[in-house]
Structure formats: structure tokens, C-alpha cells
Amino acid sequence: MALANENYLKTPEIYCFDEIEKRVNAFKVLHPNAKVIRLGVGDVSRPLPNEVVQAMHKAVDEMSVLDSFRGYSPPQGYDFLIEKILKEYRSIGVFLDKDSIFVNDGAKSDIGNIGHVLGRDNIIAISDPVYPVYENATIMSGRAGVLTDDQKWSNVVYLRCTEDTGFVPELPTEKVDVIYLCNPNNPTGTVMKKPELKKWVDYAIEHQSIIVYDGAYQAYINEPDVPRSIYEIKGAKKVAIEIRSYSKTAGFTGLRCGYSVFPQELLVYTKYGEEVPLIKLWSRRNANYTNGVSYIVQRGAEAVYSRKGKAEVHELVDYYLTNASLLRNELLSIGFEVYGGTNSPYVWFKTAYNQSSWKFFQQLLYENHIVGTPGVVFGSLGEGYMRFTGFSSREDTLLAIERLRRGV
Template sequence: AVCDPVYPVYVDTNVMAGRTGEYNTVRENFDGVIYMPCRKENGFLPELPSEVPDLIYLCFPNNPTGSAITKDELQKWVDYANKNGCVIIYDAAYEAYISEENVPHSIYECEGARTCAIELRSFSKNAGFTGVRLGFTVIPKELVRDGVSLHSLWARRHGTKFNGAPYIVQKAGEAVYSEAGKAQLKDQVGYYMRNAKLIHDELAKAGFSVSGGVNAPYIWLETPDKMTSWEFFDYLLKNANVVGTPGSGFGSHGEGYFRLTAFGTYENTLKAIDRIKSL
């Protein structure tokens, strides 16, 4: 609605694989999308694109790689967007899991972000609201493109097409920000990050190449013996009774990788890691 044509840029091996236009069988991706591969060589962080997009989608801390971006690196994206007239859609669903001081909890910690960025927040990951469906979008009034206020545009669309979250869900969301709620969320996040540290450290000791698990509840590991991600899925299920997610499901650059999550009990996590290590 803001720019036509729209050329979004998505991070490959991210929550959004990026689908638009016609599928290109030679490149094995979709036309109209600028892909930013997240590889081991670049620390699973996207690099600034050579082509200038209208929309940039970033997700940090990242699903599935578990990578996080420092404030200095994120500032580069904000400066790039302001210089080129891009709009950043910043998905901060895993913000509650950040543990390192140099990793920003919001893109608005960066100077100039209010004139180029939209931030998405979810209650699903920090408060376990996955089935409850509650979140919010931040669109600063300073964000204007082609003379159009995106805040006003969103308010008009939201006011005419959305009736709001149910009252009982709103009350649950309110409880998240109470003193008791914040304490309970801190304990829950800490519990899952204890699992993440266990998975990361024990697999690293066992010789796996692993990343993530520090600022996100995901561990991203290279599949052993040059297995494809689906071959490793079958191998792990058959020999260890452990289920994870093949990396190829997140985009072409996810091939050769595998995602494990920390969303389980500590006891079951310990059992699963022991089974993997015994293979």
C-alpha cells in the first residue's frame, strides 16, 4: 500500500522463507524477493543487500538459528533504511530471552529507528500464549512514506477490520505486566534457557557444531557425516526417539542444519541429550 511495486527482503533460514510472484526453478526461490542468506560464515546474520528493497524483514533473536544482533550491527540496518527510504519490519518475538547486554531488546534503542521501523511483539513466546493469540504492533507516528503516515494508515485499517482481542485475553495480557506476572515470566524464561544451555553445551562437548541457545531458546546444529537435514531427522527419530526440525524447512540455506528447541521439561531434555550423545 506504500510503494508499488513492493520488493521485500527476507532472511533465508528465518521464520519467513519468502514467497511471492513466480517460483524460479533455476534459483530455487521466488521472484520479487531479495534473499539474505544466513550462513555460518557470516555468523547467521544477514548482510546489507546490494539491491535496495522497500521492505526489510528482520527477526532477532532469530528463529531458527538462535542468533542475535548487537546494537551496533542493528544500527547499520536503521541507517541503511533511513538513507534508502526502506521500512524495516522488526520481529522481536523472542526479546524476553535476551541475556547479553550488547543485544537490544527493541529496535527503537537505535537512533533514527522511529522514522523507519515497525516492531512486532508477541505474547506467545514469553508468556506461553501461543494458542491464546495475543500480540501488538508498534508503528511510530514519525514513520512517513510518500507523504503517508503509516501509523494513520494502520489505525484506519485496524479500526475498520479488527474488533480487538477478547476481553478475557486482554486481562490475561494485562496480568503479564503485573509484578507477579513479570516474576513468573522471568522464572519460565530462565527455565527454558537452562534447557537451552544444557543442549548447547552437551552437544558441543559431544563434537557437534552448534550455535544459538544464548539469547534464544533454539539450538542450530550442523548435521553430522554430511547427512541432509531430513536424513538426520530420520536417523535421530529411529535411533534416539528424539524429534527436531529439519533445517531445509526454513529455506534453502537451512539444508545441512537441524533445529532443537528448549521448550520441554528439564528431565526430558536431559534424557534426549543423553540419547543423542550415545549414538
């Protein structure tokens, strides 16, 4: 009798962003002519950079000719892309081995897959609120324990990420083995500076823990004292993998490309305490579970690093950041309590009149025809908050601002 992995039954039946879609669709049935402005899901809206487009056309042409056709990609990705990634790291003073880079189909996959190469008994720490995939992957992997009355999982250590912690997660008071960190933070839009991040690296070194560092939004960092990579912190190579993506940077949400860094120095342990380089396990996973990323998309990603490509990406990021900043300023001037939106495309703010997140979501949708993401979908400590994104068009962002000004 084929048995189910019953841990999968413990996760919400409907993925939170699909629940939002459902409610928006219900609204649209009632109000077919309303222009709904989407400041909810973090999906980009601007077309691809021209350099990326040209590189992909060239790659498609190569694939059409016998002499330049390419079959399977090297398992960790093409050297032409990996060299560019290493060079960008070098430009911020981070020196990585070529073998430590694993090109993937975007950050989300590896955020979940990392759990497969780790022992079942690890204690996982995630912040609250948090990107839901960290928690769902923890539940699915059987590490969450049981759901308690306050909607928390008994074996998960939740790191408060609230007003009193400055909306960055607080260090655990107990011993944890694996820590998910997202910097700039999704959903709160806040950032940890070097001294703050150093505390995490030191904690991980002391406790032989590892940090899964989600750097999907690093391109949005403006301020010089905010680290763009966790490897800017001394000792981080011993304890952190770093996951990055071209999705929010170069508009690759529909193309699918990113990469993960597994430094050779990063150790995990057998139950007898023997050291194992994590990259050894990850390489085996990589060889058996994937056949790499599309050649065409890897060529597109390479183009991001050309002089013109960089300028185009900078312009894209600036566009979304300006949107976020416009939203932030408007919300502030109306009188909301607002966080994020400066080193991040996300603006995090308290709901009006202390309403619940979902109630405020409904109000925004039905009164202002604006879709936000209710803070509570990111965790119970997100209750009473709302997330807006800067990923819409400028026109829609300005229209949303006008509607907010008319009254929330």
C-alpha cells in the same frame, strides 16, 4: 466467474510444520510405544503464570455481571494494557506514543497482514534461512515473481544468514524496500548487537525502506549490549515497525496476544513520492478487518507486568533458556557445530556427517526418537542444519540429551 488469487497456488501445499507432523505420525504408527521427544515446533509446554490465571478468572467473572460486562474492545486495545506496554518500553529508554500501539492476537497475523497496507511493487528482503511465514506471505501477496531453478523467487532479495555471516543476515547490496528482520533470530538463535542493528536502521533511512522487526524472542536476551527493541537505535522510529508477542514470553501460544508498534514518524510513499505515515493506513486496516482482542486475554496480558507476573515470566524464560543451554552444551561436547541457545530458545547446529536436513531428521526420529526441525524448511541455506528448541520440559530435554549422548 470468480477468480482465484493464483499467488496462493504458488506456496507449498503443506505448511512446513505440518509436514513434520505427518512424518512423526507415520513413525508413531510403526512404533506406537516409542516415547517421542519433541524439540521441533517452537510451542511452549509450561502452564500459565499464576498471576495471568488469576487475572483471567477475575475478567471472566466481570463478564458474567451486568455492571462490569464489556462488549467490543477499543480497536487498538485497552488502555490498561497499552499503558503497561509503554511503561516497559520506557524502562529501556524507549518513549512511544499511546496511539502507536496495536494490541493483536499474536505476532504471526501482523507479520502477514503488514503486506496488505504496502504497495504491490515493493521489493522484499528476507534472510535465508528464515521463519517461513515471511516468504509465504510475500508469495501470497504477489511480490515474489517466479520460482527459479535454485528454488528462489525472482523478485525476493535473500539475505545470506550463514556460517560466514555469523548466522545473522547480511546487508543487501541492492536497493530493497521492505526488510523482515528477526532478532533474536529464528531459526538460527543468534542475535545482532547494537552496532550491527544500527547498520540496518541506517540502511533503511538511506533508502527510505522499512523494517518489519520481529521481536517475538526479545525476552530471551541476556546480554546487555543486545538491544531488546529496535527503537533503542537512533532513527529507528522513522523506519521500523516492531512486532512482539506474549506467546514465547508468558506462554500465550494458546491464548493469542501480542502487539505491534507503528510510530507516527514512520513514513511510506505514494508512487509520486508523497509521504504517508504508515500508521494512517494501518489504522484503517485495523478498523475494518478486526474487532480487537478478547478482553479476558488482554487482562491476562496485563498481569504479565505486575511484580509477581514479571517474576513468573522471568522464571519461565529462564526454564526454557536453561533447556536450550543444556542442549547446546551437550551438542558441543559430542562435537557438533552449534549456534544460538544463549540469547534465544533456539539451538542451531550442523547435521552429523554432512547429511541433508531431512535425512538427519529421519535419523534422529527413527534412531533417537527425537523430533527436530530440519534447517532446510527455513530456506535452502538452512540445508545441512537442524533446529532444536528449549521449549520442551526439563525431563524431556534431559532424556533427549541422554539419548544423544548414547549416539547420534
